[in-house]
Amino acid sequence: MSTVSFSKGWFRAKKLSLEAYTYEQAQALHQKGEFYCALIGSVASxxxxLEIKHGFVGVGFLDEALRESLTYAFQEKQPGKLFLSMATWREFEGNSDKVSKGTTYLFQPDGTLTIRRECFIPVHSLETSSSSADVSGNWEQLPDFGRYERFTRTER
Incomplete structure (x- = not known):
């Protein structure tokens, strides 16, 4: 796995990490179920x-311009087990930070899937559809501190 560092959070608009935490500080927050952020790779890029707190892991995948192009949200649905409940893909207008379109997949443990396709450019439009999906691969064990490999896979 890549280098892991810890902080108070990732400031999306400014594309930077907030207040660095030591390994020990982040570990203490993890043990108490309090919020902290784990950065995979270099701190600057x-x-x-991962945004982690009791019962939740959010993962933001960054492109080369440090824009959040893919987001996963895992929620505790069973004791000790997290479920991938949402995945959002974003496309951007050229080299700007302006989102041109996005697709959000909302998963339910029973296999219900809602897909929201939203375009922002040139005019706003929204399409919603429902389906069913095999969600057996959406389950993950709560991560041990520092062990985030299973959450940092883009292909699910």
């Missing part, structure tokens, strides 16, 4: 970041 991470591949992704």
């Amino acid at each position: 991470p591949l992704c970041f």
Whole structure:
């Protein structure tokens, strides 16, 4: 796995890490179930970041311009088990930070899937559809501190 560092969070608009935490500080927050951020890769240019607190892991995958192009949200749905409940893909207008379109997949443990396709340019439009999906691969064990490999896979 890549280098892991810890902080108070990832400031999306400014594309930077907030207040660095030591390994020990982050570990103490993890043990208490309190919020902290794990950066995978370099602090200045991470591949992704994880926002972690009791019962939740959010993963933001960054492109070469440090824009959050893919987001995963895992929620505790069973004791000790997290479920991938949302995945969002974003496309951007050229080299700007302006989102041109996005697709969000909302998963339910029973296999219900809602897909929201949203375009922002040139005019706003929204399409919603429902389906079912095999969600057996959406489950993950709560991560041990520092062991985030299973959450940092883009292909799920």
